[in-house]
Amino acid sequence: MLQTAFNGLISGVIMTLPALAVTLLFGVLKFPNFAVGAMMTVAAYLAFALNAQLGWSLIAATAVVAIGFGVVCILIDQLTFKPLRGRSAITLMVASLGLGFILENLARFAYGNTARSFAIELARPFRFLDVRMNHEQMITFAISTAAMIAMWLLLTRSPVGRAMRAVADNPQLALVRGIDAERIIRWTWFITGMLLAVGGVLIGMDRALEPPMGSNYLVSVFGAAILGGLGSPLGAFAGALLIGVASELSTLVMPPNYRIGIPLAAIALVLVFRPQGLFGQPYIRK
């Protein structure tokens, strides 16, 4: 039971970065980006190319890919979403679905369907309170927690973060307060790209690299973001942990194939009983 809960905690922690990315992008651009799964996949394969094929350390590969993928996300926005700016959220969502198909199949085209792994040294797991933990899990936990704190500081303590929240709140007013909305949108995509790149590497470390690796997390990631409260970094973190632990614990009482029902049930319950999520502020409507 304790081991299952711990495994769930780590599954949840892995989802925190993509959940943060979803919540951030939804806050500023007001559409659910269903390409996040495929974006993580592509970023993970880029890190794989540097790490397993070119021999870089995984840390260096991840750092370079995180920055590079932030830039790639800005380009994706300029080519895909910018021309659709001002259209409805449904239009943008459909565009993101199409983008997801393209990106996932690009990864499939380049690397095929065979599962691959990063070149990392295997280390002996250790035990704490009768729970078996491995080094990858500890790294995952540390990186995700650090990213959550960094995001919170960014959004509340930096001019760019405050501007992101301002654009999310009232884009027209942001313009007459001197905020260049397009610049803030580029920053949002850059940070989203970094989060997704690191998230993709963490998933690749936990499981294996294969084309649907990111898409497999899509429902859980959206469940985490909605449960925590869209727009709340703390909520994304808490939502991801809750969904991860609940999904894993559900396997004690029902077949593992049905655990996808946990995030779906969380989305339904939250939308009915507490639309702002656990940590989201009840949004003050215009």
Add this chain to the structure above:
Amino acid sequence: MSAVLSASGLHAGYGTGDILKGIDVALEEGRILTLIGPNGSGKSTLVKTMAGLLAARQGEVRFAGECVNDWSPPRRVQHGLAYVPQEYNVFRNLTVLENLRISHEFMGGGKGEPLSPELAALFPGLPARYGALAGNLSGGERQMLALACALTVRPKVLMLDEISAGISPLLSTAIFRTVKSINARGVSVLMVEQNAIEALGISDTCVVLAGGRVRFSAPAGEVLGMKDLQSLYLGDAREAGA
């Protein structure tokens, strides 16, 4: 005295139709100009166009001697053309301090204290509410915050769209007093107002719009003395101007 902000032959609107049909208006430096007119006359459209939120289809907006038709709203603000919209004029999901800070940072003030001692004296109630969510402020507090945000970096011109809308007469008087104090510090003011009597009481010039055109302009004191002042902004502008 030279015009710090002007529109000449200005056409603008939404969709296919023009709401402004060749407007000529000039705000002289250091003065207060109030725009009045019936609903739909184009008052808010005019200030939105001057702020850059709406494109000029014909004609010219000039600010501090330059044609600013191609300037983005942030560029206009950073050069000293501040604008307080009629509604939703604060970031409701940000705190009072964050609203002030963001205005100060992005309107060209950089880092540092967003509320100068001078502004703190003008808006003495704000520091006590720094931690409050702007959306939870009362109507009067919200308008004061919106004004303070527009002033965090001393603008050359302040454009106010219905700053007294939806607040009590007592607060409204306080807001007009504050606007007069702001003007006394050298900021030229362009106001759109339904509360014409109080607005004209602090103004130098009045411009009456109707049907997207200027019906007439006159010194505010003269307009205030007109017997049929109400008809100017209740709809019968042509008759009043005759």
